[in-house]
Amino acid sequence: MKKLLLAVVFVGLGCATTKPSDWAISPSYDFGRAYRVALVSDGGFLDDAAYNQVSLQLLKVGNLVVLERERVEGVLSEQEFGVSGAVDPSSAGSIGRLTGAEVVGIISFTGGTVLVKLVDSETGEVLYMGQGMGTDFNTAAERALAPLLEEAKKRK
Numbered sequence: 001m002k003k004l005l006l007a008v009v010f011v012g013l014g015c016a017t018t019k020p021s022d023w024a025i026s027p028s029y030d031f032g033r034a035y036r037v038a039l040v041s042d043g044g045f046l047d048d049a050a051y052n053q054v055s056l057q058l059l060k061v062g063n064l065v066v067l068e069r070e071r072v073e074g075v076l077s078e079q080e081f082g083v084s085g086a087v088d089p090s091s092a093g094s095i096g097r098l099t100g101a102e103v104v105g106i107i108s109f110t111g112g113t114v115l116v117k118l119v120d121s122e123t124g125e126v127l128y129m130g131q132g133m134g135t136d137f138n139t140a141a142e143r144a145l146a147p148l149l150e151e152a153k154k155r156k
Contacts, residue, residue, distance in 0.1 A: 071099065
């Protein structure tokens with residue numbers, strides 16, 4: 001009976017603790033290099049406020065230059081990327097070539113969780129992936145990108 005009670009307590013503790021963010025940085029991410037970033041949604045809607053919030057967090061890193069939303073959307077709509085909604089790491093090369101970006105930032109937002117992938121448009125490698133949870137998009141986006149910002153500060 002004691003073992004069962006202990007198991008229930010540990011399972012309960014595990015369920016009660018959720019991390020506000022989870023992340024990983026590729027060893028290939030070069031903090032000494034500037035990257036041009038094209039932000040795209042993974043098929044869902046990314047409005048101006050959401051785009052601006054993610055852009056703000058990326059710019060704080062110091063080596064990321066975010067391309068203007070209208071430029072990226074204009075180029076992608078000409079190529080019908082927006083219509084298909086097929087934006088994933090495998091399409092980063094095409095998006096990078098079309099927009100002039102070395103990195104494609106793929107953003108998804110689902111039920112209080114923001115997932116940000118920074119994908120090298122030449123190799124398709126995921127350079128950074130961060131997931132943040134929050135009561136709103138801004139909080140979740142900030143948490144998704146905070147580890148990248150902290151790592152950048154350490155390396156300066």
